[in-house]
Amino acid sequence: MIRHCVFIRFKDSVSSEERASILADIAALQSHVPGYLSVDIGANVSPEALGRGYTNAFMIDFVNAAARDAYLVHPAHEKAGGRIVAATDGGIDGIFVYDFKMGG
Numbered sequence: 001m002i003r004h005c006v007f008i009r010f011k012d013s014v015s016s017e018e019r020a021s022i023l024a025d026i027a028a029l030q031s032h033v034p035g036y037l038s039v040d041i042g043a044n045v046s047p048e049a050l051g052r053g054y055t056n057a058f059m060i061d062f063v064n065a066a067a068r069d070a071y072l073v074h075p076a077h078e079k080a081g082g083r084i085v086a087a088t089d090g091g092i093d094g095i096f097v098y099d100f101k102m103g104g
Contacts, residue, residue: 001102002064002099003009003059004062004068006058006095006096007096008055008087008088009053009088010055010056010088016088022080022084023058024049025070025079025080025083033077035067037060039058039061040059041058042058044057055084058065073088
């Protein structure tokens with residue numbers, strides 16, 4: 001299983017409603033991408049002050065790397081990704097992505 005972790009540093013000007021809409025687009029991809037098992041979405045609530053400005057995140061579990069790769073090139077992912085980049089502080093620099101293999 002592959003866990004795909006995405007951390008987002010939204011611009012302050014992006015409303016909570018727009019943030020929710022963007023993240024809902026990511027969640028909606030589950031019904032279009034075989035092997036997309038689950039998604040967890042949330043705001044940073046850590047008291048440690050180590051978030052480096054990343055305000056929101058989502059983590060998607062995929063059955064394997066092939067399912068993750070299909071998600072990455074899916075047109076709906078590209079559209080949602082474009083919305084994320086446009087809404088982040090610094091564009092692509094406002095996003096941190098980290099994938100790892102679960103159980104290994």
